[in-house]
Amino acid sequence: MTTRMVGEPVKRVEDPRLVTGNGRYLDDLGHDAFEVAFVRSPHAHARVVDVDVTDALDVEGLVAIYTYEDLVADEEEHGTRVAQALPLLIPHPTLTHGRTQHALANGEVNHVGEAIVMVVASDRYAAEDAVERIRVDYEFLTPIVGVEAARAAEHLVHDDVPGNVAARMVQETGDADAAIDAAPHRLELDLAIERSASMPMEGKGVHARWDADDESLTVHTSTQTSTSVRQAVAAKLNLPVDRVEVVTPDVGGGFGVKIVHPWPEEVLVPWAALRLGRPVKWTEDRREHFVSSAHERGQLHHVRVGYDDEGRLLGLSVKFWHDHGAYIPYGLIVPIITSTQLLGPYKPGAYRVEFESLYTNTVIVTPYRGAGRPQGCFVMERTMDAIAADLGLDRALVRERNFIQPDEMPYDQGLIFQDGRQLLYDSGDFPGSLAKLKELVGWDDFAAYREQARAEGRRVGIGMACYVEGTGVGPYEGGHIRVETDGTVVVSTGLTTQGQGHQTMLAQIVADELGVPFERIRVTTGDTRRFKYAVGTFASRTAVMSGSAVAVTARAVREKALRIASDALEAAVEDLEIVDGNVRVKGTGENGASVDLGAVAVLSNPLRYAFDEAAKRATQFAAPADPDKPPVAEGESPGLEASQFYSPPRSTFANGMHAVVVETDPDTADIKVLRYCVVHDCGTLINPMIVEGQIHGGVAQGVGGALYERMEYAPDGQLLNASFMDFLMPYASEVPEVEIDHLVTPSPLNPLGVKGAGEAGVIPGAAAIAAAIEDAEGITIRRMPISPSELFHLRLENQEAGS
Amino acid sequence: MSDVVSTGSTTRVSLTVNGVRHDLDLPARRLLSDALRHDLRLTGTHVGCEHGVCGACTVLVDGAPMRSCLLFAVSLDGAEITTVEGCRSADGGMGPVQQAFHECHALQCGFCTPGFITTITAFLDDNPAPTRDEAREAVSGNLCRCTGYVNIVSAVERAAELRREPTP
Amino acid sequence: MKPPAFTYHRPATVQEAVQLLDAHAGEGAKVLAGGQSLVPLMSMRLAAPGHLVDINHVAGLDTVEVTSTGVRVGALARHSRVEHDAAAFAALPLLRQALGQVAHPTIRNRGTTVGSLVHGDPAAEMTAVLAVLDGEVELVGPHGSRSVGAADFFVGPMETEHADAEVAVAATFRRPPAGTGSAFVELARRHGDYAMCGVAALVTVDADLAVTGARVGLISVGAGPVVVDLGPAVSGSGGGVDTPRARELVDAAIDPEDDIHATATYRRHLAHVLTERAVAQAHEAARGTRRSAA
Numbered sequence A: 001m002t003t004r005m006v007g008e009p010v011k012r013v014e015d016p017r018l019v020t021g022n023g024r025y026l027d028d029l030g031h032d033a034f035e036v037a038f039v040r041s042p043h044a045h046a047r048v049v050d051v052d053v054t055d056a057l058d059v060e061g062l063v064a065i066y067t068y069e070d071l072v073a074d075e076e077e078h079g080t081r082v083a084q085a086l087p088l089l090i091p092h093p094t095l096t097h098g099r100t101q102h103a104l105a106n107g108e109v110n111h112v113g114e115a116i117v118m119v120v121a122s123d124r125y126a127a128e129d130a131v132e133r134i135r136v137d138y139e140f141l142t143p144i145v146g147v148e149a150a151r152a153a154e155h156l157v158h159d160d161v162p163g164n165v166a167a168r169m170v171q172e173t174g175d176a177d178a179a180i181d182a183a184p185h186r187l188e189l190d191l192a193i194e195r196s197a198s199m200p201m202e203g204k205g206v207h208a209r210w211d212a213d214d215e216s217l218t219v220h221t222s223t224q225t226s227t228s229v230r231q232a233v234a235a236k237l238n239l240p241v242d243r244v245e246v247v248t249p250d251v252g253g254g255f256g257v258k259i260v261h262p263w264p265e266e267v268l269v270p271w272a273a274l275r276l277g278r279p280v281k282w283t284e285d286r287r288e289h290f291v292s293s294a295h296e297r298g299q300l301h302h303v304r305v306g307y308d309d310e311g312r313l314l315g316l317s318v319k320f321w322h323d324h325g326a327y328i329p330y331g332l333i334v335p336i337i338t339s340t341q342l343l344g345p346y347k348p349g350a351y352r353v354e355f356e357s358l359y360t361n362t363v364i365v366t367p368y369r370g371a372g373r374p375q376g377c378f379v380m381e382r383t384m385d386a387i388a389a390d391l392g393l394d395r396a397l398v399r400e401r402n403f404i405q406p407d408e409m410p411y412d413q414g415l416i417f418q419d420g421r422q423l424l425y426d427s428g429d430f431p432g433s434l435a436k437l438k439e440l441v442g443w444d445d446f447a448a449y450r451e452q453a454r455a456e457g458r459r460v461g462i463g464m465a466c467y468v469e470g471t472g473v474g475p476y477e478g479g480h481i482r483v484e485t486d487g488t489v490v491v492s493t494g495l496t497t498q499g500q501g502h503q504t505m506l507a508q509i510v511a512d513e514l515g516v517p518f519e520r521i522r523v524t525t526g527d528t529r530r531f532k533y534a535v536g537t538f539a540s541r542t543a544v545m546s547g548s549a550v551a552v553t554a555r556a557v558r559e560k561a562l563r564i565a566s567d568a569l570e571a572a573v574e575d576l577e578i579v580d581g582n583v584r585v586k587g588t589g590e591n592g593a594s595v596d597l598g599a600v601a602v603l604s605n606p607l608r609y610a611f612d613e614a615a616k617r618a619t620q621f622a623a624p625a626d627p628d629k630p631p632v633a634e635g636e637s638p639g640l641e642a643s644q645f646y647s648p649p650r651s652t653f654a655n656g657m658h659a660v661v662v663e664t665d666p667d668t669a670d671i672k673v674l675r676y677c678v679v680h681d682c683g684t685l686i687n688p689m690i691v692e693g694q695i696h697g698g699v700a701q702g703v704g705g706a707l708y709e710r711m712e713y714a715p716d717g718q719l720l721n722a723s724f725m726d727f728l729m730p731y732a733s734e735v736p737e738v739e740i741d742h743l744v745t746p747s748p749l750n751p752l753g754v755k756g757a758g759e760a761g762v763i764p765g766a767a768a769i770a771a772a773i774e775d776a777e778g779i780t781i782r783r784m785p786i787s788p789s790e791l792f793h794l795r796l797e798n799q800e801a802g803s
Numbered sequence B: 001m002s003d004v005v006s007t008g009s010t011t012r013v014s015l016t017v018n019g020v021r022h023d024l025d026l027p028a029r030r031l032l033s034d035a036l037r038h039d040l041r042l043t044g045t046h047v048g049c050e051h052g053v054c055g056a057c058t059v060l061v062d063g064a065p066m067r068s069c070l071l072f073a074v075s076l077d078g079a080e081i082t083t084v085e086g087c088r089s090a091d092g093g094m095g096p097v098q099q100a101f102h103e104c105h106a107l108q109c110g111f112c113t114p115g116f117i118t119t120i121t122a123f124l125d126d127n128p129a130p131t132r133d134e135a136r137e138a139v140s141g142n143l144c145r146c147t148g149y150v151n152i153v154s155a156v157e158r159a160a161e162l163r164r165e166p167t168p
Numbered sequence C: 001m002k003p004p005a006f007t008y009h010r011p012a013t014v015q016e017a018v019q020l021l022d023a024h025a026g027e028g029a030k031v032l033a034g035g036q037s038l039v040p041l042m043s044m045r046l047a048a049p050g051h052l053v054d055i056n057h058v059a060g061l062d063t064v065e066v067t068s069t070g071v072r073v074g075a076l077a078r079h080s081r082v083e084h085d086a087a088a089f090a091a092l093p094l095l096r097q098a099l100g101q102v103a104h105p106t107i108r109n110r111g112t113t114v115g116s117l118v119h120g121d122p123a124a125e126m127t128a129v130l131a132v133l134d135g136e137v138e139l140v141g142p143h144g145s146r147s148v149g150a151a152d153f154f155v156g157p158m159e160t161e162h163a164d165a166e167v168a169v170a171a172t173f174r175r176p177p178a179g180t181g182s183a184f185v186e187l188a189r190r191h192g193d194y195a196m197c198g199v200a201a202l203v204t205v206d207a208d209l210a211v212t213g214a215r216v217g218l219i220s221v222g223a224g225p226v227v228v229d230l231g232p233a234v235s236g237s238g239g240g241v242d243t244p245r246a247r248e249l250v251d252a253a254i255d256p257e258d259d260i261h262a263t264a265t266y267r268r269h270l271a272h273v274l275t276e277r278a279v280a281q282a283h284e285a286a287r288g289t290r291r292s293a294a
């Protein structure tokens, strides 16, 4: 068997378990654990004056009630740090006023949903009964909701943060203002994107078990980063790190929201388990997820652009305001990404970007798939369309004229990216991608189709949007591979999985690198008992980072196997190969001398005791070894295993282009996506089936973000649509079929030539759909998402303006 | 009076789940989703919203798909319930709809999947040879955040094919 | 999101149900029918009835009867049962036309049509259907039974004319005159959602295919279903419905409000557009009834 696995649409090894109901998600664990519910603030901004638990005390099944004061007392008694503010995860130098929340509010609440009291009870029903009976007295403060109110700063979210500004950042290459002023053509645009959210189908959840005999804590959490949760929990609970393990069970989707850590509950639940000496569990319900997890996307942008007669950019200046909610443990990364990635595949001429990240009394912002890129793409692509409209040029042509050319790679944009490294594109063929996209969607024939539709009383329009996505950010990931004596290959990597098929994808890589049958490989992710050093799953980094780490680890195991086998087979290492799990001399075929990897594993571990048949072969009495040499050769270690890390100098840049055809109803203003075409370049495709699945999912979220999903805050800070009834995630009936074409420009930065693919599908959605609606309607679109009601009002405004 | 009363305590309810009869004493307010998941430990049925919109909790009650989060278990005395675990093949392996999901890559995180499997199983009983549009319509009451539905629609078509194939 | 505790009753007859409701009226006793509206309200702790009287095991309520006057739907007839009943469809196609747009099939498998009427959501399709067909709801209470016509039954948003101790045992959707065609047209944000506006339309034509009457029932544009008699818009000779006049009539009757999905202005616009579409479809269907009768 020499068929390569990498590049094949291998069916997922995860599936048989998951489709038959045998998955193990967080709430599938601990049926007998105590359960937690929280008293959460119904007010957006208030001081907590008093908490009265009297009525809750006789609730049947009540176990414990905790407030902030209990956390403080615990700190005094046990030296824990549960009472202290949660960590500031992204301590960027521009973050001059970083504020984070407390696990339980310490006297002030800053958004609806902030936890004030934790209740532990025999089950969640009883816990909610108690929550209902706890009375909290508030002193109301003025809620600050929305970018405008935050900017006006007539009231402050945090008393000690002037202007509600957490961070202000400027980056510039060249003199943008001068270039714009000198340009023959200039435009200014105001562009807005509203809040949405990751909204995985499974909310968060934590289960913790304290083993008093072993003095160890095992935490299961639905997270995107178990290693980091482990460190955080140990620090908060004042436990030695080696007494804490964090295990990620099956995770029902993440999309960013589960990368943040520790969530208040990730600290409180283990703490309660420790104090109560009983397993404790919290399963977030959907309403909690809306008001106490995280949102993303809300930004206002002001663009100034100067360009020549051909539509070439001469200078671009973007100022924008980011609403990061009540606290900023992680959210700053979002505007940083917007500010750099909005450049897309283009050369901007001189570029200046400035943003302010603002506090509001709303749920915190943390990255949601795309993480600031959809906003950046929206800004750049709307600008491109505006230039084309201004000059009367084809929209594709304007883009083409501004593209970075393939022979200019690697291309330095002259900025600093989110990982603190140069924004340096490593690969891509933008003209090639555009040509494919135009072909796929039939760009050049569309005008005729639009006219024909018009004649039939229908309105159709087409739009496109391009993006470049920095993926696979560092600092590192690692892999560990061990070959068991039965030939099973056990692979571990520290980062976690939320449905991306990592077990399959990583096994494909190992199968090729090590030369073992795919079926013999078992992959574990996100279990700190198995692998302790990792960063996490975000920024489309698993294939790049863990994929590369596992590849180099497999190579190390391969080398070791060959070294050991060369003794056994009495052949030089260079003459050996591993095929189908057997080491053999090259060119001898199936009948030549060979030793299977299981046997090599046996030989790798010289034994004293023959505890089974295989072990017999490895005891010191079995082999005719050189009596003058130590049983374990110098520089070697027992066991056929290795652990390696991969740490790239900087991110690798994937790219893609989407084109959308929409139809709008001339009477009802209903909007329908008729076609959705994608050209995608994520370098080498490890598993095209999985990559396409990622694109499909991203596109659906892009459509959702463009036409359906938004967080509707009332001016008083109430989230008006905190349910699936009113926060409109699309069903199958709202999502189009997706037509995909790939262009492969391998990344030179990693051993596999891969670039990230996880987030891409969502990035250009709002931009491309806005362009298509604009094309169908002849009405300028500057805000997304857009609903039929809003399109109707735009039509009215347009009619008034026109009359 | 012949009515069954339950106060703070429990009510006896008999449910036949995946062909196995269970007599349970449950608090009246126990949602069917919780009874299946935590009392019977059939955790294949998932809970994504608990207000009837996402469909992750869909099970078959006397053959018809229903939201288990919108049913009180006590109200279903005597009902036959099929969960995703009951959609397996006779030998415990993947049943046709499950097999189709695997073949078509119709799941990613798998959290929504059980609700789709049960819904599609019932749908194909009624409509063994759906068109692609009918297949899409049939899954349009279930939310999936991962797949964008394209492959789920394909899996409906593939499941229909698999069900038509004679079992070897 | 777990419902609060309650005392559960599982009566076998309507009489028992009524007695239980009556006995526990002071503790907020409520009927549990399909639970598709009540259970989510309880799980969100927006409703906390002290007693639930589960009518799902009451015999004789799972009925759909077609009579000379109309279609009588029992309290335990699920939406899907009514939707798929062939005789009911033949008698009143509007039932299926509307039911196909009530939530998703999975919800319809449990939710009852009568429960939807009693619940009285101003966005519920079947309220407009009952209203436009001039139907009635049969109530049984401690003091006997009574029928309430649609015009009196829908009192306000989520408010219908029934006493705490009354069980709605059935609803009758009245057959319109011969030569009537019907249609239900709505626009929802997503397939299966409550509509931003919806219109049930009836158009009657005579043997010469001239329109003799037209009526619409609208949802989501008022405190309850809004019925508008479009008779004044029926232009005698040409045999059609005059669109501008119909708009005026609809305009005068509705009172939409802003919400997060649609502004009042937009709903008003939708009421016009969807009325026009529904009337056109119903008109076409009416012609069809005459053609097939011929």
Ligand SMILES: Cc1cc2nc3c(=O)[nH]c(=O)nc-3n(C[C@H](O)[C@H](O)[C@H](O)COP(=O)(O)OP(=O)(O)OC[C@H]3O[C@@H](n4cnc5c(N)ncnc54)[C@H](O)[C@@H]3O)c2cc1C
Pocket (backbone or CB within 6 Å): B051, B052, B053, C030, C031, C032, C033, C034, C035, C036, C037, C038, C039, C040, C075, C101, C102, C103, C104, C107, C110, C111, C112, C113, C114, C115, C116, C117, C118, C119, C123, C124, C125, C126, C166, C167, C168, C169, C192, C193, C194, C195
């Ligand atoms: C996700 C979702 C989407 C939905 N979308 C729609 C939609 O688009 N359009 C729509 O119309 N509906 C929709 N519904 C609601 C659905 O139609 C319900 O089935 C219906 O509103 C209530 O019927 P039920 O039998 O479930 O009533 P229940 O929930 O059991 O009861 C509702 C109320 O009516 C009372 N009641 C019920 N039956 C009787 C009776 N016989 N006598 C006295 N009182 C009674 C109850 O006490 C309760 O107060 C949706 C529901 C969900 C969960």
Ligand code: FES
Pocket (backbone or CB within 6 Å): B046, B047, B048, B049, B050, B051, B052, B053, B054, B055, B056, B057, B058, B067, B068, B069, B070
């Ligand atoms: S959990 Fe039941 S529909 Fe979402």
Ligand code: FES
Pocket (backbone or CB within 6 Å): A201, A252, A253, A499, B106, B107, B108, B109, B110, B111, B112, B113, B143, B144, B145, B146, B147
């Ligand atoms: S596969 Fe993750 S929600 Fe559907």
